[in-house]
Amino acid sequence: MRSLRVRLFVLLAAMTVLVWSSAAIWIYASTRAEVQRVLDRRLVEAAGMVASLATDAEDLLVQRPNQSRLVPLPHYSRQLSCQIWTLDGRLVGRSSGAPSQPLADGGSGFSERSISGETWRVYTIADPSRQIRVSVGDNLRVRQRLINDLMLGLLAPAIAGLVALAVLIWAAVGAGLAPLREVARLLARRDPSDFSELGIERPTEEIRPLIAAIDSQFARLEQLRADERHFIASAAHELQTPLAGLRAHADIASMTDDDATREKSLHSIRKSVDRTARLVGQLLDLSREESGEPLPLQWVSVKSVIEILNDEFSNDLRRADVQLTAASSVDGLNIRIAPASLVLALRNLLKNAVDHAPGGSSIEISAEQRDDCVALCIRDRGPGIPQNELGKIRGRFVRGARERGPGSGLGLSIVELVLSQVGGTLDLRNLPEGGFEAAILVNPNLTRWRKAVGRGRT
Amino acid sequence: MRILVIEDDEILFDAVRTGLVLEDFTVDAVDTIADAREAAASVDYDAVVLDIGLPDGTGLELLGEWRRAGNAVPVLLLTARNSTRDRIEGLDSGADDYLGKPFDLHELAARLRAIARRSKGNSTPALCWGDYTLDSASRELMRGGEAIALSRREFALLEALFEQPGRIFSRAQLEERLYGWQDDIGSNTVEVHVHKLRSKLGREIIQTVRGQGYKIARP
Numbered sequence: 001m002r003s004l005r006v007r008l009f010v011l012l013a014a015m016t017v018l019v020w021s022s023a024a025i026w027i028y029a030s031t032r033a034e035v036q037r038v039l040d041r042r043l044v045e046a047a048g049m050v051a052s053l054a055t056d057a058e059d060l061l062v063q064r065p066n067q068s069r070l071v072p073l074p075h076y077s078r079q080l081s082c083q084i085w086t087l088d089g090r091l092v093g094r095s096s097g098a099p100s101q102p103l104a105d106g107g108s109g110f111s112e113r114s115i116s117g118e119t120w121r122v123y124t125i126a127d128p129s130r131q132i133r134v135s136v137g138d139n140l141r142v143r144q145r146l147i148n149d150l151m152l153g154l155l156a157p158a159i160a161g162l163v164a165l166a167v168l169i170w171a172a173v174g175a176g177l178a179p180l181r182e183v184a185r186l187l188a189r190r191d192p193s194d195f196s197e198l199g200i201e202r203p204t205e206e207i208r209p210l211i212a213a214i215d216s217q218f219a220r221l222e223q224l225r226a227d228e229r230h231f232i233a234s235a236a237h238e239l240q241t242p243l244a245g246l247r248a249h250a251d252i253a254s255m256t257d258d259d260a261t262r263e264k265s266l267h268s269i270r271k272s273v274d275r276t277a278r279l280v281g282q283l284l285d286l287s288r289e290e291s292g293e294p295l296p297l298q299w300v301s302v303k304s305v306i307e308i309l310n311d312e313f314s315n316d317l318r319r320a321d322v323q324l325t326a327a328s329s330v331d332g333l334n335i336r337i338a339p340a341s342l343v344l345a346l347r348n349l350l351k352n353a354v355d356h357a358p359g360g361s362s363i364e365i366s367a368e369q370r371d372d373c374v375a376l377c378i379r380d381r382g383p384g385i386p387q388n389e390l391g392k393i394r395g396r397f398v399r400g401a402r403e404r405g406p407g408s409g410l411g412l413s414i415v416e417l418v419l420s421q422v423g424g425t426l427d428l429r430n431l432p433e434g435g436f437e438a439a440i441l442v443n444p445n446l447t448r449w450r451k452a453v454g455r456g457r458t
Numbered sequence: 459m460r461i462l463v464i465e466d467d468e469i470l471f472d473a474v475r476t477g478l479v480l481e482d483f484t485v486d487a488v489d490t491i492a493d494a495r496e497a498a499a500s501v502d503y504d505a506v507v508l509d510i511g512l513p514d515g516t517g518l519e520l521l522g523e524w525r526r527a528g529n530a531v532p533v534l535l536l537t538a539r540n541s542t543r544d545r546i547e548g549l550d551s552g553a554d555d556y557l558g559k560p561f562d563l564h565e566l567a568a569r570l571r572a573i574a575r576r577s578k579g580n581s582t583p584a585l586c587w588g589d590y591t592l593d594s595a596s597r598e599l600m601r602g603g604e605a606i607a608l609s610r611r612e613f614a615l616l617e618a619l620f621e622q623p624g625r626i627f628s629r630a631q632l633e634e635r636l637y638g639w640q641d642d643i644g645s646n647t648v649e650v651h652v653h654k655l656r657s658k659l660g661r662e663i664i665q666t667v668r669g670q671g672y673k674i675a676r677p
Contacts, residue, residue, distance in 0.1 A: 240538030
């Protein structure tokens with residue numbers, strides 16, 4: 001049923017009708033029984049009275065037989081019929097309107113008999129001393145009419161009451177649902193960009209969870225939208241700077257007569273394009289990781305991912321004169337994660353390491369058991385991050401104060417996002433002996449060491 | 459004209475510096491607020507190009523700090539935050555002009571010349587002295603409809619003198635105006651440029667004030 005009001009109304013009305021009809025049936029049955037009892041007693045009393053007044057059979061026969069000896073009464077004449085018989089079966093008296101056939105067979109007490117279409121309830125007293133039998137009968141049709149009249153008298157106001165009740169129930173349900181209507185009205189009237197609370201004063205108890213849910217949903221949406229706006233604004237902002245660099249160097253290249261200056265500008269343009277491309281790539285990674293379906297987890301060999309990345313970074317490594325080495329501790333290490341996620345996380349961490357590692361040094365990837373997790377560590381010999389910046393460096397578009405490299409400030413938040421999908425975390429620290437360590441921490445249940453079965457196999 | 463550029467993005471930093479030098483500015487460039495503070499304390503710049511997002515704070519903070527201290531150096535804000543609200547905020551916090559990224563280098567140069575000129579009380583781009591006209595936009599010195607070719611430094615030197623006729627500039631002040639930190643002064647000293655200018659324009663224009671420096675007479 002589409003309307004809550006109609007639904008409630010139908011339920012309430014059906015239940016009311018059910019209760020009322022049960023009550024009516026009950027009243028009918030008990031009224032009927034009571035009427036029967038009262039009327040039966042009347043029969044008994046009437047028969048008794050007639051019998052006590054009658055003389056004996058011989059006297060009655062002498063007088064005018066077959067004539068009513070009872071006074072006809074105008075209203076009840078049809079209700080009670082009385083017959084006086086001699087014990088040997090002659091009718092000696094009857095009331096007016098009483099049939100001439102015997103109302104009862106021989107014997108005394110209650111009996112019922114049909115006489116020319118009418119059913120009679122009869123009480124009979126036999127008096128052997130006076131040789132008479134007195135039968136007093138009630139027409140059952142009349143009895144039924146009496147019961148029907150009684151029931152009608154009860155039901156007519158009840159039906160009128162039911163109609164009145166229906167109107168009242170309809171109105172009451174409407175009034176009861178007013179808070180819901182208020183919520184619906186507020187929601188319908190609301191500006192799509194309005195995420196404030198509904199602001200219903202003193203909400204009813206039943207509606208409070210609904211309002212709370214709506215309000216919290218709005219708050220979440222608002223936060224989400226604010227985050228998204230901030231992200232888009234930051235992304236656009238981050239793109240403006242390399243674009244400005246591109247534009248300015250293009251201006252210089254077309255302005256200058258000096259070949260060296262032009263060559264330098266063209267080089268800067270290439271660098272700026274690379275950087276912009278990297279930023280765009282990271283933005284895409286980020287949005288994919290944030291909005292995409294979670295990728296299926298599988299056991300991924302860390303060693304094989306390192307080999308993939310080693311290939312990918314071979315140019316950068318050569319240019320920076322940096323070696324990438326994997327410690328023996330990562331041999332056979334498998335992590336349960338989506339392969340693309342692990343590649344993405346390690347790629348971003350490696351990129352940072354390559355950008356900061358001094359020439360001639362090496363970047364070492366190793367694995368170790370820590371308190372309650374397994375750590376996959378990437379260590380470089382670079383200058384590290386000032387201690388006061390370690391806390392905020394993970395934020396989006398946040399770059400170190402002394403950071404002049406090509407980074408966008410997105411890498412670490414991508415790593416964190418990827419790791420969060422398997423409950424992993426990122427630990428960053430400056431090494432006491434110099435250099436920097438970025439460690440991927442994962443639950444030991446998600447890692448296992450397999451016997452090294454050869455390079456590159458998972 | 460000596461300009462301080464405060465920009466933290468390596469590539470843009472490089473581009474603005476190179477571009478402004480091509481536009482005949484003398485450019486010092488730094489990439490943090492701390493360095494900018496130091497530079498502004500030691501050199502009297504004609505204008506400053508200030509990026510808003512800097513690693514150790516925002517350009518607006520530095521600008522506020524300067525304005526509160528009474529430093530009225532003309533400042534052009536250079537920023538990626540390009541909404542109207544950002545511009546209003548920038549201009550209200552004491553900036554003289556505002557340029558959103560990405561920008562045209564020529565426009566940056568023209569705006570810098572304009573705010574520097576206005577700060578010295580000149581509303582026209584040309585400086586006149588006698589029958590000489592020095593056009594800082596077209597980088598030309600005209601005398602009675604005839605152009606006189608000047609080198610970059612000669613132009614800058616003459617521009618300094620023309621801006622404030624009658625003021626005596628010490629050799630150090632002129633050097634500061636002509637050379638950035640990166641520039642190798644070498645043998646091209648102020649004396650050499652004065653000598654060349656005198657040979658082009660005649661001896662009488664630039665006067666030597668013994669023991670103090672150079673000036674041009676009030677017209």
